[in-house]
Amino acid sequence: KQCKLTRRANEKYCSQHVPLGVDLAPSSHRTNRRVRIPCPIDASHSVWQEDIESHVSKCSGRVIKPVDEWFCEDCNLDEPITVSHTIPNPEDYIHCIELVTKAVDPGWAPKPLVVSERHIAGIIDRNKEHTKHGTQQEHLVDLILSLQRQEPDAYIEFGAGRGELSRYLALALDHKKPNLFVLVDRDGPRMKQDSKLEQDALAHGYEPPQVQRHKVDIKDFKLDRALPDEKRIISAISKHLCGAATDLSLRCITRSQKECSMICIALCCRHRCSWNALMDESQKWMKERGIDEKNFYIVCKMTSWATSGSRTHMSTNHLGLDSAERERIGLLCRNVIDLSRVHALKMHGIKGSIVKYIDSAATLENYCLVASK
Structure with missing residues (x-):
């Protein structure tokens, strides 16, 4: 496949494919070396060495700390997030498999979601971009509205990305009271849906909702400072909140003075969880079942078996487990992490559970953490 990027005259490569560290200046211009080097801020892209000073001042990979009142560095994190680079041996895996097998009740299973047509019919009718992801959004919206005992003053979408879940929810609410x-x-991200919330409201004749977007790591987000005092009741939502971000969000919610009436977080990427990001109550629940920090990271590694275990071309892995057994163990590991989160919320007076919000044919990451007071 040919690259479609243009290149300068007399140069063999475009800037995307130029070899790093090689002087590409023509022989007649040897006094002006032309070398492509990795960006010192973000090595995923490169820059001409001669332009390095100006590039660093405007590189999109720069970390610029917000000066807003809601920014409070590490307010939702007590110790730095760590990642284990230790390669477990087979005995470690076997030991952790025994631990997770004992930790989860054999009869436990996530509750299935029965979709209510009254909640999602309007979204299907009005959303022309009805896709696989749209179906997931619709099921989550149905779940959110089913859980909601009272209308909150604000919806907080953690790990919002383009903000599609908020847009779908706003469409389903479809009333004149602005949220x-x-x-x-x-x-x-590009192609954010923020403005769509206003456009959808105006198109259907009701007052547009207020939309605030905060570009900040959840570990540094002080929820109380982002909301006016009169906004006392919140609902926390998210679609596929990745790994440690889920635990940081739960920390953010439970450390807030606002009343959280409902939580609905579609979970994913448990292999990217961090021991230090877990709530203290989650860590304690794990330790009571023999899962310390070292074992926790092995459990996290095995959670990926729940989604990769179906690769039938891998007859057995290094432990002699076939694909079906790997998938079963991967699901057990996911359940251990999820149930520790449910326990942590319970210790804060929030009743939670795990729900299977959509069939695995739509997504293998089809579990959702729901909770309400």
């Missing part, structure tokens, strides 16, 4: 949607994400 506040607070979208929290550490990245600034």
Whole structure:
């Protein structure tokens, strides 16, 4: 496949494919070396050495700390997030498999979600971009509205990305009382849906909701400072909140003075969880079942078997487990992490559970943490 990027005259490569560290200046211009080097801020891209000073001042990979009142560094994290690089041996895996097998009641299973047509029919009718992801959003919206005992003053979408879940929810609410949607994400994705919330409201003749977007890591997000005093009741939502971000969100919620009436977080990527990001009550629950920090990271590694275990071309792995057994163990490991979160919320007076919100044919990451007071 040919690269479609253009290149300068007399140069063999475009800037995307130029070899790093090689002087590409023509022989007649040897006094002006032309070398492509990795960006010192973000090595995923490169820059001409001669332009390094100006590039560093505007590189999108720069970490710029917000000066907003809601920014409070590490307010939702007591110790730095760590990642284990230790390669477990087979005995470690076997030991952890025994631990997770004992930790989860054999009869436990996530509750299935029965979709209510009255909640999602309007979304299907009005959303022309009805796709696989749209179906997941619709099921989550149905779950959110089913859980909601009282209408909150604000919806907080953690790991909001483009803000699609908030948009779907706003479409389903479809009433004249404006809501506040607070979208929290550490990245600034393209094609954000923020303006769509206003456009949808105006198109259907009701007052647009307020939308706040905060570009911040959840560990640094002080929820109380982001909301006016009169906004006392919140609902926390998210679609596929990755790994440790889920635990940081739960810390953020439980450390807030606001009343959280409902939590609905579609879970994913448990292999990216961190021991230090877990709530203290989650850590204690794990330790009571013999899962310390070292074992926890092995459990996290095995959670990926729940989604990769179906690769039938891998007859057995290094432990002699076939694909079906790997998938079963991967699900057990996921359940251990999820149930520790449910326990932590219970210790804060929030009743939670794990729900299977959509069939695995739509997504293998089909579990959702739901909770309400």
